[in-house]
Amino acid sequence: MNLNDVCESWEQKHGNRFLFLNRAALARWTPIPLRLIVGYGFMQHGFAKLSKGPEAFALILHAIGVPAPHLMAWLTILVELFGGLAVLLGAFIPLVSLPMAGVLLVAMFTVHLPYGFSSIKIQSVVSGRAQFGPPGYECDLLYIACLAALVLGGSGPFAVDGYLRKRS
Numbered sequence: 001m002n003l004n005d006v007c008e009s010w011e012q013k014h015g016n017r018f019l020f021l022n023r024a025a026l027a028r029w030t031p032i033p034l035r036l037i038v039g040y041g042f043m044q045h046g047f048a049k050l051s052k053g054p055e056a057f058a059l060i061l062h063a064i065g066v067p068a069p070h071l072m073a074w075l076t077i078l079v080e081l082f083g084g085l086a087v088l089l090g091a092f093i094p095l096v097s098l099p100m101a102g103v104l105l106v107a108m109f110t111v112h113l114p115y116g117f118s119s120i121k122i123q124s125v126v127s128g129r130a131q132f133g134p135p136g137y138e139c140d141l142l143y144i145a146c147l148a149a150l151v152l153g154g155s156g157p158f159a160v161d162g163y164l165r166k167r168s
Helices: 003-021 023-027 031-052 054-063 069-089 093-115 138-153 160-167
Strands: 122-126 129-132
Touching: 031 054, 031 069, 031 138, 054 069, 069 093, 093 138
Parallel strands: none
Antiparallel strands: 122 129
């Protein structure tokens, strides 16, 4: 007996009372947690760079050889803030995903690649707290995968994209 047989048997016995457990019915909601975590994550990274000062981020970009570091610092911050907000709202996902993925790829190849895949590098435990080393490119790939899922699968319910589609 496979999962489909179990589901069919369940539906025959219980009818529509447990329709909310239907995988197909739940699938339309899956973009929402992706939008929330990706949008919030990008915005947090943008706010962190902004709070430390764009000049501090420009110095880091200069040190790793990024051309026009001041311009690129501001562009990165804007992509993270406004791209994150757009993803959070489900607005223009295919459009904003391109510069967002670009930021991730640049970070991955210029900063995270030398540290390997894992984003968790426990170096020691001091006073009962773990001390971590520099993160690898794992999180960059996770963000890229989430953006790809949103582009390919749509932004889901409660999204500006859906509202705009209905209006036109």
